[in-house]
Amino acid sequence: MNNDSPARDNSGRALSWTPSQRELERQASRKAIGRKKALIATLSSVIVIGSLIRLIVTSPGWQSVKDTFFDWSYGGEVLGAVAKGLVVNIRLTIIAAILIGIFAMILALLRTSRSAALTPFRLMATAYVDIFRGVPLLLVILLIGFGVPALRIEGLTNSVLILGTTAVVLTYSAYVAEVIRSGILSIHPSQRAAARSLGLSSSQTMRHVVLPQAIKRVVPPLLNDLVALLKDTGLVSILGVTDAVRAAQIASSRTFNYTPYVTAAILFLLITIPLTRYTDRVLAKSIKRQNAQGAA
Template sequence: MPASSWQPSELQRERIAYRRSRARLSTLIAATSSILLAGLLAFGIGATPGWPRVRETFFNLDRGWEALPVVAEGLWLNIRVMLVCAVLIVIFGLTLAVLRTLRGPIFFPLRFFAAAYTDVFRGLPLLLVIFLLGFGIPALQLKGMPNQAVVLGGAALVLTYSSYVAEVFRAGIESIHPSQRAAARSLGLSYPQTMRFVVLPQAVRRVLPPLLNDFVSLQKDSGLIAVLGVVDAIRAAQLETAEDFNFTPYVVAGLLFVAMTIPLTRLTDWVARRQGWYGAGGGLV
């Protein structure tokens, strides 16, 4: 029988109709419960004595529209810092992961360096690393050393996040069964060729969801370079707030960061579902 002439049975059509009705009912219940919860929260917050003052100070629409161009210009600096740092973090983190997986006693110094590096920078708070580099490097007065705050802040992001990304890559590399390496070596591939063509493609594919999660965090933490005086989104919001002590620019900056982070978050969830990281009951939220 041609496939084009196939028709579902009566029982199958009933099942499809039942599933669709259940999906519509679930959507209706979810929407109703969400609206009720939002209404209760809005009523509860609006009934507090200080809400009029908070609304004027944090949610002033006119002040928000006025500050939006300045904060958005600062956000463009955050985006550029994040993109450049992301590339450097992947390269440096992958190098550290490969160094930690080298075999043989001759590579012990490299393994020790990679392990010590990841231990130190995973233990140091990112803000402290930014302070140490942002204020310590210029104090050394080294010739040829860049002293721009944005460069030093980006370097702190790269140093810190490389330690986390290195461990993500290392987990992926060590998850590849040793027989894969043995088979590649038996076919005449060298160690670098085995890592490049056999191990790393599989390892990167396995760790893509947690890797994207690290980049979601990087998007947010790029705002920490503001402590060095860089006029990014947060610093721009701070300068706008200092004019009249209205904190709406901070809310605008937060909304812009959320709008920048959500697409990558949804991409991470989509990749994780495709790779089976989430169970069958997982949803979009």
């Protein structure tokens, strides 16, 4: 080791003092432990992942699976159509997310309000959340997608895209409303007491004191819901909307090769993985911030 380099502490910062003999020994033994752990992690990964891969590629059906699911030349051929379908999913996600945000906020505010005049709306909001949280999204899509056109109401849309989006918005608003409501309830009552003692009305307290803090807290879980929303927009394909899932379905039914499904899956992952990583980062940051606040 170069003796001219300054002594460093365990997180690599240069020390302003000369470390004792005992500290140097400790650092050396920490390094040895670290090397041992890295070796174990590598070995165990190679063994576990290696045997999994071996299990798959040596299975009797692997060759035919490879031909029907991982035919990359066919995958490349359908990429354009599937990607075009994915644009539909993305657009649907953006529009739905905006509508869900508005609708869910109204539901959450109604459910947390104590105003006597709003009682019927509060009951309706509660019933709404109970129902739409409890029914599978696929069922809601089918009921709206086939039920609403069957009513044959003049002027009401028959577009499967709009009906499918409506179903997604209805269901997700119930989920998101509950996330926002839990955020509102998580704000300590002392914040409300402080605001009320300053003369702020209950709605001013909500708007200026409770909501801004609540929303900051629920951003990470809401980002999770956004990822789920993007995936679930694939369900509207059941109504015949040509999204990525439907495009893949069309392509694979033409040739009885399932590679387009894998292609669609990969395209979804290309968006959802970065989004999930970003969510994790936001969450880690907000936990750090809250802990810092707790320490202050």
